[in-house]
Amino acid sequence: MRPFIRLTGIAAALPIANVDTDMILSAAFLKTVSRTGLGRGLFHALRFDADGRERPGFVLNRPPWREARILITLDNFGCGSSREHAPWALLDFGISCIIAPSFADIFHGNCFKNGMLPIRLPRGDIDRLMAEAERPETAGMTVDLESRTIVHAGGTLSFDPDPQRRERLLGGVDDIALALRFEAAIDGYEERVATEAQWLADPGLGRMV
């Protein structure tokens, strides 16, 4: 996984609560077998009209936010489907940091698997950052995971990431390689279940389908 250490770029404000993963990337774009190229589908119904023309009023269609790297939004961002295509689409568009008062659990976890940083901030901070992001001259910000700070036009905010997740993002650690170090514990569970809870050990699926 590629690390996330520091990100400087334009922040876009999306003042909508409960943005669901269907809104981030609708089903029509899920029919892919690849992780890349999903940026064109990002927020499709918000970005384009029924004829495929850009909606000029939508923030990501306007300069400087066409080049947005950071998204500032409201509560419960990423609710609904577990599709990792939603963070993939944001990443493919160029957005690798999302700042909101709260996130849906699965989306939040999916971000960290892709070198993306979701940041939870109190609503007051969100409102301040959003007001700055809405003006081109103050929309540039730097998110620094190492120092746990956001340097923005009006000053510096600190945030409080989970220490384990921060460390893994900074190092770009492969979670699977990490888990495979615990092979003895995995073997131990499987041996225990084979004697104590045999019904879990062998569903016999091979004989069924």
Place this chain on the structure above:
Amino acid sequence: MTPRTLYRKVWDAHAIAPLGGDEWLLYIDRHLLYEVTSPQAFDGLREAGRRVRRPDLTFAVADHNVPTENRAGGLAAIRDPQSHLQVATLERNAAEFGLPYAALAGPRHGIVHVVGPELGLTLPGATIVCGDSHTSTHGAFGALAFGIGTSEAEHVLATQTLPQRRSKTMLIRIDGRLGAGVTAKDVILAIIGRIGTAGATGHVIEYAGEAISAMDMAGRMTLCNMAIEAGARAGMIAPDDTAFAWLEGRPCAPQGEAFAHAVAHWRALASDPGAPHDREITIDAAAIAPMVTWGTSPEAVVTIAGAVPDPAAEADPARRAQIERMLAYMGLAPGQPLAGLAIDAVFVGSCTNSRIEDLRAAAAIARGRHVADGVRALVVPGSAAVKRQAESEGLDRIFRAAGFDWRDAGCSMCLGLNPDRLASGERCASTSNRNFEGRQGPGGRTHLVSPAMAAAAAIAGRLVDVREMA
């Protein structure tokens, strides 16, 4: 010993190694896969030269993309080239990695969350994951079941584990008995209406109380299925005699003496008296009425006697703007009553409401009546087995005679990934789980309801209180 919740017992039995902080490696007993969220996970395995650790604990079936007509035609009958590619990719990956796969035209095919329990893959006390948020369904049996992303699916394929943090728990107790015509779907919509779509974020919900004890397994699966719509990581219900009777004889459940032995173990899973929950909510079953959503979030819900809210009455500007946006999308006016609203389409199906009990409830309303002119109505069984059972009971004949389309199993019109979808502006009474913008097709307008309410809407051609038709 400290009293523990059902969730805590399952967690403790599967947390096999601490990873630092409050993170643990959790062993996964069952991994379910389907065609949309798995291709990139297999690519990841190939790129890293990794194998599937436990193919025997893994099960794959294609459901989201599959057309619900001409199932006998198998893969060749999927005309959309991208859908065809996804299903063919799943078949190829299952063959390459030696995974059990339920063939499209085979007897075990169906929606993954319907087939898992049917096979007895879903068992009390198990940990179950799938790259689909409605994996919470399986919690109805006292399993800890939750949706994961594709990277996590790759992780489970390679290691049979996931790094996890323990969730908080929320007890939702439904006291008393549900009234006639009120179903599990109405209960979960009422819960989401009360706590909101982020109401249970960070929590695992445990449902309990008299109404839950009295509920059949199909209803319990509906409740747990939509726990995710309240933001919960999972929904769970302590396994009891109703669950054990449902599981006995299922092909992948233990058999004979082994089943009795397992039941003795499963009985101990129920939350201990006095086990602490982080939050507790109590709901009076008798106060729940048939529910219908009016907006584009499951929390935008009222009883069938209710009306669309007026955004002008909302003090918070963000919330006001959200309601205005929903009403514009849904083509509704402030104060408009839900009952009487004309509909164009009806969908009975999805992992929420496509089990035999759901189809019986819809058929009971459809029997001897006819779908209103101009309404297209689909009934899509959740699995090939549900379809066979329904046909053996004559439900297909009731539906067909009433003017419903009787289809093959699949996710169908729950989401716009297969040919069953709404046209822009079409209004649908749907038994599915999400009413998001465009969910059932771009521009489609979804009203979430129970199977009986959906059938009643099909007959009346408008949203109607099913209790007036029973």
